[in-house]
Structures are given as C-alpha cells and as structure tokens.
Amino acid sequence: MNNKKLNILLVEDSWGDYRLVSDMLNECMQEGFELLHADQLAAAIPFLEPGEVDVILLDLELPDVGGLDTLVKMHALAPDIPIVVLSQIEDESLAVRAVRIGAQDFLVKSHISGPLLTRSLRYALERRRLEEHLYRLAHHDVLTGLPNRKLFYDRFGRALAQARRYQKPLALMLLDLNGFKGINDNFGHHVGDELLKQVAERLSSVLRATDCVARLGGDEFIVCTGELADIQSTAHVAQKMLDVLDVPLVIGSTTFNVSASVGIALYPEDGENMEVLVRNADAAMYQAKRQDGAGSRFSFYSRQLDAANQQRRELHELLRKAFDEGCFVVNYQPQVDLHSGRTIGVEALLRWHDDSGAAVMGPDQFIPAMEESGLILEVGEWVLQTACQQAAKWMREAERPLKVAVNLSVRQFRDPHLAARVSRALETFGLPGKWLELEFTEEALQDDEQLAQETLQQLNRLGVRLALDNYLGRFLSLRDLKRFPIHSIKLDRTIIRGMTESPEDAAIAQAVISVAHVFKMKGVAEGVETRDQADLLRQQACDDAQGYMFAKPLSAAALTELLRVGEEAPHKIQ
Ligand code: C2E
Ligand code: MG
DSSP, X not given: OOSSOEEEEEEOSOHHHHXXXXXXXXXXXXXXXXXXXXXXXXXXXXXXXXXXXXXXXXXXXXXXXXXXXXXXXXXHHOTTSOEEEEESSOOHHHHHHHHHHXXXXXXXXXXXXXXXXXXXXXXXXXXXHHHHHHHHHHHBOTTTOSBOHHHHHHHHHHHHHHHXXXXXXXXXXXXXXXXXXXXXXXXXXXXXXXXXXXXXXXXXXXXXXXXXXXXEETTEEEEXXXXXXXXXXXXXXXXXXXXXXXXXXXXXXXXXXXXXXXXXXXXXXTOSSHHHHHHHHHHHHHHHHHHTTSSOSEEXXXXXXXXXXXXXXXXXXXXXXXXXTTOEEEEEEEEEETTTOOEEEEEEEEEEEOXXXXXXXXXXXXXXXXXXXXXXXXXXXXXHHHHHHHHHHHHHHSSSOOEEEEEOOHHHHTOTTHHHHHHHHHHHHTOOGGGEEEEEOHHHHHSOHHHHHHHHHHHHHTTOEEEEEEEOSSSSOTGGGGGSOOSEEEEOHHHHHHHXXXXXXXXXXXXXXXXXXXXXXXXXXXXXXXXXXHHHHHHTTOOEEOSTTTOOOBOHHHHHHHHHHHHHSGGGTO
C-alpha cells in the first residue's frame, strides 16, 4: 500500500461494533487511515463520490435494508469500491453468495480480531488493484496507454445512446499517420513504437477530458468528441490535432516529420449507428489523404464521397480479379538513339485487356488505383519478372540485345524489398543488370531524400540503369538532380508536345538536356510524334527518344517482328 491515507467507510448501526472496529484498526493498522462512519445505507451515499473512500466495511443488517440486499445495493451504489462484509451470523452459504455478488471478503463479527480485520482489508485492496490492472490490460493499448478498440467502442456506444436520447450531435474522427510505415521499415520497430507513443501523448494533450481517443492498431487513431460536435468546432479540433503533429518529433538524435490525415463523420447526418459512422469516417479519411497537398488534410464525409468510394472499392476488387485471371499483358515501346536511328531499348508498359483483346482501361487510370489498394506491389513484381524474362529472351535470340525499362510507382520505389526483388528477377532469368532500366518519378525521390539515395545506391550496385521519368521540375530543380546517382532524364511529353510552337518549351527542353549532359546523364525525349520534334531534339543534342513517330507500344511478338524487319530495312523503324 502506498503512503496515502486510507479512507475506510464503516457502514454499521451498532455503536458498540463501531467502537470495536475502531479500536482494532487503531491497534493493528500500521498505515495511516481515517475511519468514516455511516449508520445506515442512505447515510453512506454522500461518502461515495469518486476518490473519497478506498474500502467499505459493510454490516448486512442495517435499519433501512437487510441481508444480501444490503450488499447488492451497496455494490450498485459503489461498483468500483471493494467491500468487506461484516456478518452477525456464521453461514457458509451466505458467505459464498456474498462473494459471488461482489464482496471481497466475508467476516463474522464474533470471530474478528485486529490482525484478521486489517489483513482482510489489505487483501481486498490488493485484489481490487489487481483487477484494475487486468482491466487496464484488457482495455488499453499496451504501447500508448490509450483505450483500445474494445473500450473505445464501449464508450462510443454509450455516447451514441446519450446523443440519441438527448438529440445531441456527435463527431467521430479517424486519424492516420502519413509515411509511418516507411519510418517503421527503415528505422526499426523501436523507433516506430516511440513515435506512436509521442503521437498518442500529443493527441491527448489537445483533446478535452470529455473526448475519447483510442489507438485502433498500427498508426490509426480514433477520436470521439463528446461536446460541441457542430461542423466548425469539429473542424477546429481536427486542425488542432493536425497542427500538434506537424511539430517535428525527436527520437534519439533523429528528427521526424510526421503528418496525418483525418476523416470525420457526424452523428446523426452521416450515420445512425457506430458501424456506419466508422465506415464513413474511414471513407472521409481516404478522401483527406487523396487531397493532401491540395489544401486541408481533414475531410468531412459526404454522400458523393460514399458513391466515389464504392466505385473505388469495386475497381480495386475488379483489378485484383483481372490480375488473378491473367488479363494483364506487358507491351513494349521502342526507344531510339536519335543520332544513329537504332532501337536501343524498349519501355515495358502494362495493359489491361478483355477477352476480345480490347483495352478495358488505360494505365493512367488503373495504376493509381492499384497504387492505392497496394496491388501494385504484386503486379509490379510480375511486370518486372515478365520484362526481365523477355529481355533475357531478346538477349539470347535477337540480333542485338535490348535494354528493357520498367516503370516503378512511388509505392514500389519505397518498398524496402525493392532491391531484393530486382536482384531476384535478374538472377532468375540470368539477365545482366545493364539490360534492365528502372524508371521512377520526381515524387518518389522527393519526400525522404536519404532513403531515396540509399535505394538508388542499392540498385546501382546491381548494375541496373536508372531513369528519372516524366521530368518536369515540379519537385526537383535541375540543380537537385546532381545529388542522385541516375543515368538518364526522361523529359515529360508535355514539354515535347509544346516545343515546336512554344519557344519557352523548347528552351526548357534544351536546359534539361544540357544539364543532364553536365551531370553525365542522358537526355531522353518522351512522346515524340512528329519529324519536326525529332529534328529539333536532335539539334538540341538530345540522346534518345520514344514516341508514336517511331512506334506505338506493341506486344513482344509484334515488336520482335518489327525489329527483325527494321534490321533489314532500318528506315522503317525510324
Ligand atoms: P510513362 O512512363 O510516361 O509511359 C509513357 C506513356 O506515354 C505510355 O502511356 C505510352 O503509351 C505513352 N506514349 C508513348 N509515345 C507517345 C506519343 O508519341 N504520344 C503520346 N501522347 N503518348 C505516348 P501508357 O502506356 O498509357 O502509360 C501511362 C503511364 O502508366 C506510364 O507513363 C507509367 O507511368 C504508367 N505505367 C504503365 N505501365 C506501368 C507499369 O508496369 N508499372 C507502373 N508502375 N506504371 C506503369
Ligand atoms: Mg515511363
């Protein structure tokens, strides 16, 4: 027991028994205590405010109630306070029933002694502490100490019932950290754990006692705001949570910038029950994640959102099914050396075909959906394997080997197993690294530069070539490019499209190509459709080009045939 004075409430109508208990405690209780006294059940009520009483000694026969009923009523009045029963009569079955109802112990007055009484009180308190500890373990998240999903749902259920009864609004918010997985994968779980603890503390610090915040698992938190659930004040709370997480977190000697997205659903307009509200807050959170960068990082649920989300979920399922059923194929588009006119490589491009061979949807639409659902990792691995297999085939069977370029989306680029996957694919098909090129965008390099550098170095060690795709200078300036060990820069096709009409675009193309050369990289033009564009690019010393003017993306068989014919009559491919 700790140093705090123990408050013992004796509910007992006999003055003699009161004296007896008081004397015994004075004699045997080593720790400081105060004996409070009520001579009937009703008189005990004022003592039962939270934190007032530590343990109750309860006589079963009182002027206003008697027998086990006394215990039942007292337990209902003070469910959290341990109760030791004092009984006039020795009755084993009564004792068993009393304990079942919730008494911690059952003492017979005629057998009581000082040591027995004090030991019983001590045990009752210890047992209650243990029960509380077990309850905490079962209802709280061990890592952060916040309520867990179960406790949150209990509390939220109660808040919802109250809101229903008193016709009050209620707000439910889901908060998800951005980029947490990357930190966890790259810095280890202990750093991830510490980060979650700090996030939990920060969130608790900006919420009120009437709000409830819980960790749902992973890096997802859920918040229910008890009062003031109108749109403005809910938005205010969401913003406060986002702001407090915007302040960098320091773990050891490393500073982490975490940010979060929040989705909000309001009772009753966005849902009448818990399940619907949670689902809608989740949909709103995805919306917030998608619009990040375009303004606010929290989003209120709306019905249009629901329809859009439904469609998104359906597309995710459809893509999964199509992939499992083998509806995807890889096409290849030639890349040409602008000066010799020779095809030096191809870019692997994913296609989704229906049974008749027609395109179901373009990659610009389905790749972002795969990225969102995570399917891109599996599909990307398949593209990589297919492309390496094809490159190895060309290497062995064709006149000249062809370098094959494979696109990596942001999620693939940040996959900690990327280098291992690439290395495995090369080994499986016996392809030397120099015949594989990997394309990734500025976005992939932008967020965590250190991580991007490490990834590029690992890939470089495998001997593969690295190309920065769709370069527009949106996130990385020309000067930034120096810091990354890459081999070529692919100029975005919007620059190429404009360059014959717009002097600005022509100047941009020229600048990118010149800077690429300074850094010993190749300049590659994408989307070359006309001879004028090709001529201008040649004048600008652009190295390679790709576009409909040379060839559209083709199946491996069609491309092999085209190249065979091209070898015989090279002008055809140029
Ligand atoms: P990207 O990497 O910029 O690929 C080049 C895109 O330009 C291809 O579009 C290609 O068909 C198109 N294109 C080529 N020449 C011309 C031209 O002369 N004019 C015009 N207007 N367009 C041309 P596609 O195949 O629709 O792919 C779109 C994007 O989808 C790709 O852009 C790439 O980012 C992504 N993607 C395609 N396949 C994969 C894949 O296997 N994995 C990943 N992660 N992304 C892929
Ligand atoms: Mg590309």
